[in-house]
Amino acid sequence: MAKLEEIRRIARIACDLRADVVKMIGVGKVGHIGGSCSLAEIAAALYFAKMNFDPKDRTNKYRDRFLLSKGHTVPIQYAALTELGLIPREDLGGLKTLAGKLQGHPDMKTPGMEAVTGSLGQGLSVGVGMALALRHKNSPARVYVVMGDGEQAEGQIWEAAMAGARYKLDNLTGIVDRNRFQASGATKDIFDIPDLEGKWRAFGWNVLSIDGHDVGAVLDALDQASATKGVPTVIVAETVKGKGISFAENTSAFHNASLTQAQYEQALAEIAEAKRKLQ
Numbered sequence: 001m002a003k004l005e006e007i008r009r010i011a012r013i014a015c016d017l018r019a020d021v022v023k024m025i026g027v028g029k030v031g032h033i034g035g036s037c038s039l040a041e042i043a044a045a046l047y048f049a050k051m052n053f054d055p056k057d058r059t060n061k062y063r064d065r066f067l068l069s070k071g072h073t074v075p076i077q078y079a080a081l082t083e084l085g086l087i088p089r090e091d092l093g094g095l096k097t098l099a100g101k102l103q104g105h106p107d108m109k110t111p112g113m114e115a116v117t118g119s120l121g122q123g124l125s126v127g128v129g130m131a132l133a134l135r136h137k138n139s140p141a142r143v144y145v146v147m148g149d150g151e152q153a154e155g156q157i158w159e160a161a162m163a164g165a166r167y168k169l170d171n172l173t174g175i176v177d178r179n180r181f182q183a184s185g186a187t188k189d190i191f192d193i194p195d196l197e198g199k200w201r202a203f204g205w206n207v208l209s210i211d212g213h214d215v216g217a218v219l220d221a222l223d224q225a226s227a228t229k230g231v232p233t234v235i236v237a238e239t240v241k242g243k244g245i246s247f248a249e250n251t252s253a254f255h256n257a258s259l260t261q262a263q264y265e266q267a268l269a270e271i272a273e274a275k276r277k278l279q
């Protein structure tokens with residue numbers, strides 16, 4: 001079980017990541033706020049607690065790999081890589097601009113990125129390939145693939161799921177950021193997938209269901225995934241789209257949105273207050 005101090009440390013980092021997302025999207029520009037904020041605790045737990053990833057040695061062959069299959073929410077990954085010192089803070093202002101260095105989806109030119117993603121459905125296939133190659137080399141490294149719940153409608157995911165179980169890839173962990181909204185509405189209204197956990201189980205995966213904002217649960221699930229042998233694990237994380245910003249929560253209106261000056265200030269104030277409560 002994760003210790004309380006460690007849980008609070010990661011929860012505070014999650015607040016910092018959310019604040020970075022808000023700052024990088026800024027006022028009057030457009031960015032994927034909702035699905036970035038739903039992922040904050042998971043990204044913080046992976047990058048700042050569980051992954052074997054040294055930013056000073058980021059190409060080390062034994063490093064764990066983070067693949068953001070729902071690549072449109074890359075602001076949360078940029079935030080983590082900035083906090084780790086891999087992306088200069090001044091680059092954040094250039095998000096999605098022609099002159100800027102940070103694209104709207106993960107690109108290999110950005111330090112710390114492991115794959116180009118953004119066309120939904122492809123990340124798990126990349127992860128299967130990486131996990132197979134790492135095992136072939138007797139590497140202890142693990143591969144983490146973060147997907148969206150809307151993304152679960154992509155057929156390629158299920159081909160990769162079959163392959164992951166077929167090859168017994170216990171060095172592979174899938175994470176579904178189940179915030180229940182996608183770009184234009186609720187996932188259940190657009191393409192409902194009943195019994196998502198049962199489907200992953202039927203495809204041969206070890207399935208863990210958690211609250212994706214409960215840092216202790218996230219840390220424990222990641223430990224359980226690492227300890228599970230002979231099958232890959234998927235963590236279905238129940239989250240809130242836009243988590244931490246009251247007006248952006250549980251709505252697709254802030255899937256990819258711009259902020260007014262007042263909204264920008266309110267978002268940062270709410271996140272700062274949440275962090276203050278964790279001191």
Ligand SMILES: Cc1ncc(C[n+]2csc(CCOP(=O)(O)OP(=O)(O)O)c2C)c(N)n1
Nearest residue numbers: 035072118119120148149150151181182183
């Ligand atoms: C193959 C493909 N089809 C459509 C899109 C456009 N698109 C971008 S985000 C998105 C919704 C994704 O929803 P979800 O996976 O639930 O992500 P989240 O809610 O966490 O942002 C869609 C359809 C895409 N990027 N790739």
